[in-house]
Amino acid sequence: MSKIVVTVVGRDRPGIVAGVTSALAKFNANIVKTRASSLMDIFMMVLVADISKINVDLCDLVEELKREGEMTGLGISIETGETYKKEKRLIVLDMDGTVVDAEVIDELAKMMGTEKEAKAITQAAMEGKINFRDALNKRAQMLKGLPLSKMEKFKEKLPIVQGAHDLISELKKAGFVTVLMTGSFDIIANEVGRRLRFDYVFSNRLIAKDGKLTGEVEGQVLGAESKLELLKSVARKEGITLDECVAVGDGANDLLIIKDSGLGIGFNPKKVVKDEASALVNVKDLKVVLAFIGSGKIREEIKGRL
Amino acid sequence: MPKDSFVVVTAVGKDKPGLIAGLSSIVASMNGNIEDLDQVAMKNAIFVMSMLINTAKCKMPFEEFKKILMNKGEELGLKVEVYDANLIGV
Numbered sequence: 001m002s003k004i005v006v007t008v009v010g011r012d013r014p015g016i017v018a019g020v021t022s023a024l025a026k027f028n029a030n031i032v033k034t035r036a037s038s039l040m041d042i043f044m045m046v047l048v049a050d051i052s053k054i055n056v057d058l059c060d061l062v063e064e065l066k067r068e069g070e071m072t073g074l075g076i077s078i079e080t081g082e083t084y085k086k087e088k089r090l091i092v093l094d095m096d097g098t099v100v101d102a103e104v105i106d107e108l109a110k111m112m113g114t115e116k117e118a119k120a121i122t123q124a125a126m127e128g129k130i131n132f133r134d135a136l137n138k139r140a141q142m143l144k145g146l147p148l149s150k151m152e153k154f155k156e157k158l159p160i161v162q163g164a165h166d167l168i169s170e171l172k173k174a175g176f177v178t179v180l181m182t183g184s185f186d187i188i189a190n191e192v193g194r195r196l197r198f199d200y201v202f203s204n205r206l207i208a209k210d211g212k213l214t215g216e217v218e219g220q221v222l223g224a225e226s227k228l229e230l231l232k233s234v235a236r237k238e239g240i241t242l243d244e245c246v247a248v249g250d251g252a253n254d255l256l257i258i259k260d261s262g263l264g265i266g267f268n269p270k271k272v273v274k275d276e277a278s279a280l281v282n283v284k285d286l287k288v289v290l291a292f293i294g295s296g297k298i299r300e301e302i303k304g305r306l
Numbered sequence: 307m308p309k310d311s312f313v314v315v316t317a318v319g320k321d322k323p324g325l326i327a328g329l330s331s332i333v334a335s336m337n338g339n340i341e342d343l344d345q346v347a348m349k350n351a352i353f354v355m356s357m358l359i360n361t362a363k364c365k366m367p368f369e370e371f372k373k374i375l376m377n378k379g380e381e382l383g384l385k386v387e388v389y390d391a392n393l394i395g396v
Binding site: 012013014015016017018021022024025028029030031032033034035036037038043045047050053305 | 321322323324325326327328330331333334337338339340341342343344345346347350355363
């Protein structure tokens with residue numbers, strides 16, 4: 001019997017259960033286990049649905065559930081029973097737009113008065129419309145002459161996304177390997193990595209000379225393929241398989257890690273990512289990711305029904 | 307702010323798709339907010355459910371709320387019980 005696990009997180013209000021369960025009923029999916037409760041103002045529901053008799057393709061059902069998830073406000077995750085059963089042991093997060101509530105490259109360009117041009121390139125790159133390496137080089141060029149002292153100031157007021165500290169510290173307690181992986185720049189990524197205590201940080205290196213950026217960049221994180229290769233190499237080193245990984249991101253360069261990880265989460269994602277991710281977070285709070293990963297008694301109960 | 311009041315619903319019957327959808331939709335239509343829900347299909351055949359509903363925003367008296375839910379249950383082939391949680395001591 002094939003089954004899916006659906007986790008819904010929402011601001012508590014009438015109609016969340018009705019919306020999600022009606023979407024399942026409409027396609028003849030049968031719910032075999034439900035556990036739902038609200039705590040403070042947050043409602044969380046985990047359910048197991050038997051999809052062996054559904055009257056549409058699974059992807060149509062998933063689309064419908066994602067649409068429902070958007071209406072509940074916070075997020076929804078849809079996993080197959082097989083991927084849910086795999087204990088997750090590693091999390092990889094994108095930085096700009098995920099752990100940091102800004103496109104760092106654009107913010108730096110602002111200091112140089114080239115924000116508009118940089119933004120256009122970032123946008124196109126995140127939507128997958130232009131080659132990532134070209135986009136990176138062009139934007140690094142725009143930063144030529146930027147004093148490192150200004151970057152230090154920017155580091156002090158980095159807008160870390162709500163829930164990021166909680167997410168990483170909780171997962172570290174649970175023994176997760178934590179990875180920050182960004183096409184953005186090392187100076188900022190290392191700072192974020194240090195503050196949140198990530199185990200690994202991958203980013204691109206801006207070259208500086210005499211206290212100023214030269215406009216050159218040394219890249220290792222160059223788009224979706226290289227993110228996936230880097231993830232594979234960390235996982236191999238840690239003795240972890242991809243289906244034990246959780247990937248969280250928002251842009252086109254996160255697409256492959258999101259697709260190939262056991263649990264791929266789009267965090268307020270661009271459309272390309274939204275279509276492919278099995279889980280969506282629609283609010284700027286990374287704690288929702290914890291609900292999707294799940295833990296303890298409820299997770300065991302759910303697994304018992306798969 | 308209306309004072310919180312709670313209703314407990316239990317339902318048992320032959321399992322099939324759409325039972326939670328049916329019950330929760332009628333609850334939502336009466337502006338009831340489900341705060342807790344447990345359900346299992348025992349032996350993949352017997353539907354057993356319990357639900358705690360916050361009825362603070364429901365406009366109708368308990369007896370009417372109860373009647374509407376019982377009717378829905380019957381329509382779905384379920385044995386439904388509806389309790390005023392305030393009388394149980396919540």
